[in-house]
Amino acid sequence: MKKILITGCNGQLGKALNTLWAARTDLELVNTDVAELDITKIENVLKFASEVKPYAIVNCAAHTAVDACETQEELAFRINAMGPRNLSIAATENGAKMIQISTDYVFPGTSPEPLNEMAPTGPVSAYGRTKLAGEEYTKSFADKWFILRTAWLYGDGKNFVRTLMNVAEKNDEVRVVNDQFGSPTSAAELAKAIDSLLLTDNYGLFHATCEGQTNWADFTEEFFRLAGVKTRVNKISTAEYGAAAARPAYSVLDNMMFRNTSGYTFADWREAIAVYMKENY
Numbered sequence: 572m573k574k575i576l577i578t579g580c581n582g583q584l585g586k587a588l589n590t591l592w593a594a595r596t597d598l599e600l601v602n603t604d605v606a607e608l609d610i611t612k613i614e615n616v617l618k619f620a621s622e623v624k625p626y627a628i629v630n631c632a633a634h635t636a637v638d639a640c641e642t643q644e645e646l647a648f649r650i651n652a653m654g655p656r657n658l659s660i661a662a663t664e665n666g667a668k669m670i671q672i673s674t675d676y677v678f679p680g681t682s683p684e685p686l687n688e689m690a691p692t693g694p695v696s697a698y699g700r701t702k703l704a705g706e707e708y709t710k711s712f713a714d715k716w717f718i719l720r721t722a723w724l725y726g727d728g729k730n731f732v733r734t735l736m737n738v739a740e741k742n743d744e745v746r747v748v749n750d751q752f753g754s755p756t757s758a759a760e761l762a763k764a765i766d767s768l769l770l771t772d773n774y775g776l777f778h779a780t781c782e783g784q785t786n787w788a789d790f791t792e793e794f795f796r797l798a799g800v801k802t803r804v805n806k807i808s809t810a811e812y813g814a815a816a817a818r819p820a821y822s823v824l825d826n827m828m829f830r831n832t833s834g835y836t837f838a839d840w841r842e843a844i845a846v847y848m849k850e851n852y
């Protein structure tokens with residue numbers, strides 16, 4: 572049995588991995604969230620990992636509140652950068668594989684074309700900066716690492732789809748930006764992509780998003796349509812919305828490494844959101 576140490580197991584990705592791997596007889600899942608293993612505490616991480624002796628560590632823990640990170644950059648650094656650093660050191664000490672999850676928000680968003688794994692980074696937010704630092708620490712300290720950059724993630728937890736579905740219950744109209752482009756990705760699709768790499772030696776940096784692209788307003792119209800919600804989507808600009816954190820205007824990712832390694836193909840974002848809405852609404 573291969574032991575898989577999952578951190579942040581109560582989050583969207585942690586839950587999706589548990590669903591996917593529930594019936595696996597070759598994997599033993601060691602589930603932890605901040606109460607069992609705070610990834611910011613290196614002594615705890617090293618002790619825990621030396622007791623478990625995992626085959627792989629999947630870091631699903633993060634500070635994902637993008638706007639809050641602007642005023643909590645040091646906290647975000649501890650979780651998003653020092654956390655993967657600590658886990659990577661522990662992975663190396665125990666001969667384990669390290670799987671780190673990153674984000675399209677490491678990019679500035681100025682490219683007019685989908686970004687592959689060679690595209691230059693340049694985060695425009697505190698969240699993006701801390702996640703990029705987490706990537707760099709993972710590369711420096713883990714021997715056997717996979718870094719998967721995903722985007723616009725939704726699953727079982729707090730996410731954009733749930734927030735907008737809740738707002739729609741009490742409003743005839745919602746205001747949503749239509750000038751940020753990306754690829755909404757379901758946690759279930761990301762979990763399958765991780766699974767396609769887990770037992771391989773295809774190490775490296777992977778772009779890991781659903782196929783196709785959209786903007787937040789059109790995405791909203793699509794899941795409202797799927798759920799039969801009649802609330803109108805009032806399309807506004809990023810400037811009009813005025814969020815605390817800057818976000819890339821265009822961060823569509825090209826999954827070049829997946830095409831050339833495990834061959835895992837993500838569903839198109841429209842298919843993935845249709846599955847999610849059917850299961851949840």
Ligand SMILES: NC(=O)c1ccc[n+]([C@@H]2O[C@H](COP(=O)([O-])OP(=O)(O)OC[C@H]3O[C@@H](n4cnc5c(N)ncnc54)[C@H](OP(=O)(O)O)[C@@H]3O)[C@@H](O)[C@H]2O)c1
Binds near residue numbers: 654673722
């Ligand atoms: N959500 C997105 O749209 C998105 C987009 C791109 C990339 N990503 C990346 O994808 C990964 C998974 O995201 P997600 O949406 O599944 O995250 P999530 O739902 O926010 O879950 C993160 C989990 O980590 C826990 N956590 C926070 N601090 C911790 C600590 N110090 N030690 C251990 N656990 C801690 C959180 O607990 P609390 O809830 O108690 O804080 C939560 O259970 C993250 O690396 C994220 O950066 C997410």
